[in-house]
Amino acid sequence: MMPDVPARWRGECEEDEDFKASACNKKLIGARKFYNGFQMAVEHSGGILNETLSPRDHEGHGTHTSTTAAGSQAANVSLFGYASGTARGMAVHARVASYKVCWKLGCFGSDILAAMDKAISDGVDVLSMSLGGGSGPYYQDPVAVGAFKAIEKGVFVSCSAGNSGPARSSIANVAPWIMTVGAGTLDRDFPAFAVLGNGKRVRGVSLYGGAGMGDKQVELVYHSGLRNITSSGSLCLPGSLEPDRVRGKVVLCDRGVNARVEKGMVVKEAGGVGMILANTAGSGEELVADSHLLPALAVGRKVGDEIREYLKSEAKPTAVLSFGGTVLGVKPSPVVAAFSSRGPNKVTPQILKPDVIGPGVNILAGWSGVAGPTGLEGDTRRTQYNILSGTSMSCPHISGLAALLKGAHPKWSPSAIKSALMTTAYTMDSTNSMLHDASEGQLSTPWAHGAGHVDPNKAVSPGLVYDISTKEYIAFVCSLGYTVKQVKAIVNRPNVNCTRKFRDPGQLNYPSFAIVFGESRVVRYTRRLTNVGLAGSVYDVEVEAPEDVAVDVKPKRLVFKKEGDRMRYTVTFVSKKGVSFSRDDAFGHITWKNGENQVRSPVAFCWVQQL
Missing domain, CATH: 2.60.40.2310 (Immunoglobulin-like)
Incomplete structure (x- = not known):
């Protein structure tokens, strides 16, 4: 149902052994791969490329983020029955071009820069980048350097703030010409429950899609309480659980260090029949649902502490887990995710970051058919949709909104679009309270939510905007104390001499x-x-x-x-x-x-x- 691709589009679909050019259409109009940096790194280390070098998404992350930004409407979708309904991206009539820069060893700066350069020359209007940038000087940050060229050409750049919260000054992608996006919750939840042997019923969240445990109580174990077991057992790290002590039991695992879904796999491989994943101080009361490989639920720190106390007080503690499906209308919402990275901005403290927050917790979007929903090698399940959390998920929400604003106001600059999204954002939740922070349940601050949660309807008509020209961005860079060579590395202009600069970077x-x-x-x-x-x-x-x-x-x-x-x-x-x-x-x-x-x-x- 899409009209013909505009004549101004200069991109293409690169054909490879597992990706045909015919896979592109009027919606997916570009698919390219960038791997020279990755290849050189492998060869330099004496390794062998063990990966198909094609534009196809073999992992799922790119499919999830691109469909969030601009996916067409799709009816009757869900993840194993969770979040069922009609899904749609933010800008359903926008077209998508994919530029693959991440491989098994990571995302290399040279590949990122090459992809950004090609995307700009291809004619994109918005760059959505759910990947980490640097937290050092801008001239050493490939995302900041590439994004400067993008905004100079009128291309809006949206980037993830990072998932290193709630640590102070943990934020990434902080250049002022980038829209830096943190993550908040939706008013949708996936409740799950654990009934302990003392009769207490505690609540958590889960996306487990299997048959469940039944009604029979099962012994509950926690390895920090067992003799001769290190803390790695409490964290359920690979190889840390003894099958003789875990087989047939529910295991309490502390959140942290390794992936949440990997903990479930560790428990399952050791013979466990269920898992309770309990937050520690770092994650507070934030609840992130996962599609675990065995019956499992995640609980907040307070509930986790209650379960730990129960384990100490009982000679033979037990539990049984159950799953409640999808619940809507959860209050309060939104709440700032504990994992969402925080300011202040260490590179330029005079620029407040993040800029805004958007939906980034338990987001349903498209998924690659190559990987299971956990992304683990042992996950043989396949689904067209997945539910994920992270600032990778919040970033494309804002990218799609930027595309809508670009369509409504074609003459607006990237900074005008950014200003509209920021100055109309809200800071009150669904209970008419100030936004809260999931890390400890206290009120959030602009170090966590920036200007607030985006409000698409108000952003279309903001009244006033703070517009910024390329010359002003150059004056900002020149005010940072960089050498002329370092400034040129950012602005990519041979004749820059910094005759104009701000007395203070905050003057931008x-x-x-x-x-x-x-x-x-x-x-x-x-x-x-x-x-x-x-x-x-x-x-x-x-x-x-x-x-x-x-x-x-x-x-x-x-x-x-x-x-x-x-x-x-x-x-x-x-x-x-x-x-x-x-x-x-x-x-x-x-x-x-x-x-x-x-x-x-x-x-x-x-x-x-x-x-």
């Missing part, structure tokens, strides 16, 4: 603020807003800030006579006298409001020792 016309109080207790930035709404629009400013920071905005009213008008404002932040530089981070916002729109920018305040 960004839709959010990260205020770093250092030697001076005063930080002053100027921003520029462009009217993309009605002529004659008038906006008044609203400021929220902690008591020990004074914020002054001038002017306090902006009047836009016509569409396209630009107005500047200056905001001065002052850390009041007596405030300790060891003070905790603080947050606020600056919002320009009228009867139709609220253009909201989060503000994060950080004192230098806290970076």
Whole structure:
């Protein structure tokens, strides 16, 4: 049902032994592979290429992310009956071109750059990159370098924030010309239950699709409580479980170190008949469902601690597991995922990251027919759809929304699209409370959710946008203290001389603020807003800030006579006298409001020792 491919498209489908060019159509219009870096690394180490070098997805990750971004509508889909219904991508009428850069040994920077360069020259409008970038200087980060060329050519770039949360400053892909996306939950859940021998029924989540355990109680074991067993047994690492102690039993495994689904396989291979996967402090109360190979459920830290105490108090503890299918209308939602990487931004602390969050927990999308839903070699099950979690899943949601905005506003720049998504994002959940953080259940902050959770309907008509030109991005790079050679490596221009640069990287016309109080207790930035709404629009400013920071905005009213008008404002932040530089981070916002729109920018305040 797609119209003909536009004449401006210059991409192609590369044919290989397991991928025919005829597999492409009016929806999938490009499929390329990039492996020179991968091949050289293997040959340099004396290894042998043991992989089919084709554009086909042999793992599933690329299929899942691309269908999330732009998959066509598909009826009657599910993963073994879970999340059944009609699935669709964010931009169902967008076309997809695939650029395969990841192989068994990983994703090599040279291959990533080559793919980005080719995608830009092929004529893509949006680059969706669910892979990790660097956390060092931008001139050493292939994703940042490639993304700079993309935005220069009018291509929007969306990248995953990373799955290293809730650790502080764990965020990746932090260049300001990239849309950095964290992950939140949906209002859908997959409950599962464990009834302990003392009669207590605890709740968790699971996507186990088998026959279940029945009603009979089974002995429950936990290896940290057994003599001569190391902590690797508690983590259920490969080879850590003794079949004689596990066979026919349910095993409690601590979350961490190895993959969640691998723990289930370890238990099954040791003869266990079920698993309870219990969070520790690092994951808090976050629940991520998995399609385990044996009856298994995941529980939060508090429930996990209750089960651990039960194991200590009983001579022969028991449990039986059951599975509750799909539940909708879960509250509160969204909640920021514990695994979603956090700020502050270590590369440029004056740029607040992540930018936004989107759905990234328990996401159903398409799946490769080559791999089982766990991705484990021993998983022989096959399904057309899978449910996964990660910022890899949240990134393509925003990529698809960017495609929709590009279609609605063809003349908008990538930074205008980014601004629209950020300034219209929401920070209140379904219970009308501030967003919460799954790691400990406390309120979330912009270090975790950025500007908030994207709101597609509001983003179409944001009223005002913070637009940024290539020249301004170059001035930003020139303000970072890099050498001319390093600047050229990023901006790819031989004649760059940095005659124009910002006095402070935070002077960039960004839709959010990260205020770093250092030697001076005063930080002053100027921003520029462009009217993309009605002529004659008038906006008044609203400021929220902690008591020990004074914020002054001038002017306090902006009047836009016509569409396209630009107005500047200056905001001065002052850390009041007596405030300790060891003070905790603080947050606020600056919002320009009228009867139709609220253009909201989060503000994060950080004192230098806290970076």
